[in-house]
């Protein structure tokens with residue numbers, strides 16, 4: 197078995213709150229992500245999913261347990277990671293293309309050499325011809341696609357995504373899911389996706405990790421045995437629906453609050 | 461353009477006509493309310509003799525210099541305060557005390573320190589206009605969107621990069637609200653300084669005309685001051701348009 201790209205061992209995170217209390221967000225989380233894998237994390241709201249992602253992105257540094265990237269203990273953000281947040285978080289004063297170029301500037305890469313790549317990535321996420329538009333001239337779905345292109349520009353091995361399509365309507369979301377599956381396969385990225393949608397997780401992933409309610413633990417690691425490449429027709433297959441139902445039961449057992457339906 | 465400009469223009473013309481009629485037939489005292497035609501005459505006289513351009517130039521130059529200093533210092537010190545908690549803690553009490561004080565009261569002292577020339581007016585204009593820029597800069601830099609910071613931090617950006625690429629541009633809409641106030645305050649500082657003691661400038665002209673009971677002349681100078689204020693205002697608006705093109709809401713946003 198190849199060495200995991202990401203290895204998380206006994207990850208525990210406690211947030212101090214303003215009132216001096218403590219919130220335990222994570223309790224002994226263990227997970228491995230192998231190179232080229234597409235892994236999703238599902239769990240009830242507030243169970244600590246974003247916390248896991250922020251730790252993997254190097255944005256949270258005080259935690260217990262260990263996180264390693266390619267066998268090296270993680271120390272802060274890495275150039276080899278691209279992050280797509282829940283909000284697009286574009287710089288409104290930059291054009292779509294200039295937003296995609298932001299990591300190039302921050303990391304001090306060759307701008308001239310990278311500009312064609314920025315254009316290619318925008319075309320890949322279906323935004324050809326929108327290079328010079330400002331974020332406030334784009335729709336929510338378009339902005340999120342710019343954010344995906346931005347996360348890919350410096351060619352990171354690992355792509356972290358935190359409910360990237362949460363704010364989109366169901367139709368756009370379907371399209372984006374198909375596109376994301378294609379992008380991940382084509383660019384051979386390792387992807388860690390947090391999502392509220394069980395269907396989205398099953399559709400895209402090689403494995404789906406199910407998290408318990410707070411303090412979050414991984415309660416199940418489910419391999420998705422659906423053939424690739426996948427298109428939306430796969431949703432009609434018996435394996436798809438039985439897997440969705442299985443994950444749904446697990447989550448219902450974890451949290452009685454209604455989860456969003458499999459609105460696909 | 462014409463649609464926007466027409467209503468105020470028509471209003472001004474009507475107002476001037478009524479005013480002129482009042483002076484001609486309504487018995488308005490020319491010492492209190494001289495006719496617009498007389499004021500216009502004073503303007504023509506002042507400009508053709510070269511007196512008005514000279515003093516107008518002095519007041520404009522003082523105001524512009526004060527403005528540039530106020531904006532540079534306001535943004536600079538605001539940035540320092542937002543970057544360094546130590547600087548903030550050190551300066552805060554002084555800034556609060558100083559802000560609460562009516563800065564115009566400093567005018568006589570500033571004249572004593574910097575003399576009757578343009579220097580003292582520039583200082584006074586800058587001191588008065590500095591605070592709105594400082595306060596809006598600090599607010600703007602603090603209001604930074606945490607999501608944008610996450611993007612930068614996830615890339616391992618340096619503090620300098622975060623400031624230059626996110627904090628400062630994001631603070632610009634706030635800074636401009638301070639700059640809009642500053643541009644009014646520099647004119648105020650200039651004129652007050654000239655009232656207290658000066659060799660040249662529109663403020664000195666007003667004092668002089670007033671002492672000689674040349675009310676029409678006073679009005680003509682006030683008209684120039686109003687024009688100057690408008691000019692500065694439009695200058696700032698043009699600058700805002702250039703720098704904040706992205707902050708204006710756009711029409712025709714496409715669907716998904």
Ligand SMILES: Nc1ncnc2c1ncn2[C@@H]1O[C@H](COP(=O)(O)OP(=O)(O)O)[C@@H](O)[C@H]1O
Nearest residue numbers: 211212213219221240241242243244245246247
């Ligand atoms: N900065 C923070 N300070 C205090 N508590 C936090 C902070 N961030 C998250 N939490 C708490 O930690 C728990 C997990 O949060 P999060 O990781 O955002 O969950 P999820 O993404 O699964 O909805 C929640 O109860 C949340 O209120």
Ligand SMILES: [Mg+2]
Nearest residue numbers: 245246247358
């Ligand atoms: Mg979350």
